[in-house]
Amino acid sequence: xxxxxxxxxxxxxxxxxxxxxxxxxxxxxxxxxxxxxxxxxxxxxxxxxxxxxxxxxxxxxxxxxxxxxxxxxxxxxxxxxxxxxxxxxxxxxxxxxxxxxxxxxxxxxxxxxxxxxxxxxxxxxxxxxxxxxxxxxxxxxxxxxxxxxxxxxxxxxxxxxxxxxxxxxxxxxxxxxxxxxxxxxxxxxxxxxxxxxxxxxxxxxxxxxxxxxxxxxxxxxxxxxxxxxxxxxxxxxxxxxxxxxxxxxxxxxxxxxxxxxxxxxxxxxxxxxxxxxxxxxxxxxxxxxxxxxxxxxxxxxxxxxxxxxxxxxxxxxxxxxxx
Amino acid sequence: xxxxxxxxxxxxxxxxxxxxxxxxxxxxxxxxxxxxxxxxxxxxxxxxxxxxxxxxxxxxxxxxxxxxxxxxxxxxxxxxxxxxxxxxxxxxxxxxxxxxxxxxxxxxxxxxxxxxxxxxxxxxxxxxxxxxxxxxxxxxxxxxxxxxxxxxxxxxxxxxxxxxxxxxxxxxxxxxxxxxxxxxxxxxxxxxxxxxxxxxxxxxxxxxxxxxxxxxxxxxxxxxxxxxxxxxxxxxxx
Numbered sequence: 302x303x304x305x306x307x308x309x310x311x312x313x314x315x316x317x318x319x320x321x322x323x324x325x326x327x328x329x330x331x332x333x334x335x336x337x338x339x340x341x342x343x344x345x346x347x348x349x350x351x352x353x354x355x356x357x358x359x360x361x362x363x364x365x366x367x368x369x370x371x372x373x374x375x376x377x378x379x380x381x382x383x384x385x386x387x388x389x390x391x392x393x394x395x396x397x398x399x400x401x402x403x404x405x406x407x408x409x410x411x412x413x414x415x416x417x418x419x420x421x422x423x424x425x426x427x428x429x430x431x432x433x434x435x436x437x438x439x440x441x442x443x444x445x446x447x448x449x450x451x452x453x454x455x456x457x458x459x460x461x462x463x464x465x466x467x468x469x470x471x472x473x474x475x476x477x478x479x480x481x482x483x484x485x486x487x488x489x490x491x492x493x494x495x496x497x498x499x500x501x502x503x504x505x506x507x508x509x510x511x512x513x514x515x516x517x518x519x520x521x522x523x524x525x526x527x528x529x530x531x532x533x534x535x536x537x538x539x540x541x542x543x544x545x546x547x548x549x550x551x552x553x554x555x556x557x558x559x560x561x562x563x564x565x566x567x568x569x570x571x572x573x574x575x576x577x578x579x580x581x582x583x584x585x586x587x588x589x590x591x592x593x594x595x596x597x598x599x600x601x602x603x604x605x606x607x608x609x610x611x612x613x614x615x616x617x618x619x620x621x622x623x624x
Numbered sequence: 625x626x627x628x629x630x631x632x633x634x635x636x637x638x639x640x641x642x643x644x645x646x647x648x649x650x651x652x653x654x655x656x657x658x659x660x661x662x663x664x665x666x667x668x669x670x671x672x673x674x675x676x677x678x679x680x681x682x683x684x685x686x687x688x689x690x691x692x693x694x695x696x697x698x699x700x701x702x703x704x705x706x707x708x709x710x711x712x713x714x715x716x717x718x719x720x721x722x723x724x725x726x727x728x729x730x731x732x733x734x735x736x737x738x739x740x741x742x743x744x745x746x747x748x749x750x751x752x753x754x755x756x757x758x759x760x761x762x763x764x765x766x767x768x769x770x771x772x773x774x775x776x777x778x779x780x781x782x783x784x785x786x787x788x789x790x791x792x793x794x795x796x797x798x799x800x801x802x803x804x805x806x807x808x809x810x811x812x813x814x815x816x817x818x819x820x821x822x823x824x825x826x827x828x829x830x831x832x833x834x835x836x837x838x839x840x841x842x843x844x845x846x847x848x849x850x851x852x853x854x855x856x857x858x859x860x861x862x
Contacts, residue, residue, distance in 0.1 A: 384766035
């Protein structure tokens with residue numbers, strides 16, 4: 302994600318003529334459609350679609366540089382945008398394209414928006430610090446033990462950004478649980494949560510967020526698909542990048558309202574990994590350490606972008622707890 | 625190491641047969657070429673030539689105040705340029721590949737060309753201004769869209785569709801170009817409307833005609849050995 306973009310079709314010889322500064326390049330090659338001020342409102346419109354408004358920070362900030370560079374190099378369709386956005390990858394160098402992305406970012410003048418470069422790949426368990434607009438589907442399978450059968454869980458999380466740094470989400474778990482020779486299935490405990498970015502540096506190497514999740518007792522405790530009590534889960538999430546290596550952490554306290562003093566658990570997750578190339582669709586390889594009080598699990602995992610921008614991705618991993 | 629008499633005789637026989645086969649192939653090939661005919665003629669129209677120039681709305685410093693409307697180019701005696709004549713069922717000839725399309729004076733030059741599906745097209749520019757070469761297939765699919773932000777660049781793309789591929793420039797809306805990616809033999813009519821297709825084996829063929837603004841029905845022609853089948857087609861507004 303952070304490696305310098307290299308276009309397969311970049312010209313072998315850098316072109317000496319033409320504009321050189323990012324502002325000049327934007328004025329010569331982008332402003333005819335996107336407008337000199339980035340709003341997309343031009344006096345003589347030559348395209349039939351409405352260009353992005355680069356002054357809208359909600360548009361300009363969420364995606365990492367790699368996504369923008371891919372669109373500039375290969376054109377709009379690579380990210381599901383209009384084909385009227387042409388590809389510049391055969392005409393401009395990687396450095397020129399990178400500089401253009403940096404210039405486009407300057408149209409967002411409202412402070413506080415975290416840049417998509419700290420939108421690190423989602424680990425399996427560690428809650429990301431970056432606020433998202435997305436739907437996450439989390440399937441999981443657990444082996445049975447001590448007389449209980451295997452359980453299958455499919456949790457769907459709907460996430461929306463709120464304001465500059467906020468994020469709210471709702472999670473709906475569907476479960477099938479084997480218990481004492483019988484199997485129960487149904488809706489588990491629905492979760493609602495909010496998250497807020499406390500800090501994201503402009504160099505896009507670190508981000509820290511706080512969040513609060515409430516697990517509601519919508520599932521049936523008697524059938525084994527619910528906890529039977531409301532659980533409050535405050536947490537802190539953070540992400541750091543050192544070159545291509547990323548560390549993400551989450552520290553969470555789970556407080557069941559039925560017996561907050563007795564059943565409170567401390568959960569901590571630490572992920573370390575890296576993307577294997579600059580491409581948004583690249584493989585990511587990493588490992589998570591997941592702890593619940595005295596128990597510890599190690600979860601090696603792989604992640605792969607299923608689309609060229611990585612907007613759709615899948616991850617695989619496995620773990621086992623050790624006391 | 626000796627050579628037996630029977631072995632030498634066998635080698636001589638093989639040599640004679642090879643020479644005879646080569647001579648036979650050469651005679652046959654030349655005979656076949658001599659038997660091929662040709663289709664020639666003119667494309668005409670009574671439709672008026674597009675006379676009014678197109679107003680340039682942007683980059684007048686490079687493009688000028690107007691550019692000529694080249695959509696219907698008619699010669700003094702009614703000859704129609706830039707019509708494409710296709711001989712259905714006749715294999716394509718040896719055409720230049722890649723073909724070249726130049727953004728020149730904020731026009732695609734040449735405006736109409738013939739190529740084949742899968743062939744390469746070199747997109748270049750003589751204008752020191754941002755052009756895009758955006759190709760659409762007949763069904764409206766966008767095939768590619770490349771930016772050519774300065775003069776002197778050449779960018780190569782493949783024609784990944786068959787039929788009429790339309791080229792537009794998304795920054796200069798009046799620009800139009802066409803590449804007919806034909807699976808059959810096809811040619812473009814010259815400025816006076818004339819065309820000629822050589823190397824056509826004798827037989828009966830269907831001719832199809834395409835023009836960006838005008839239409840004509842198909843024609844069936846018979847080509848004879850060493851003959852030139854004359855065709856005159858009038859294309860009309862639909």
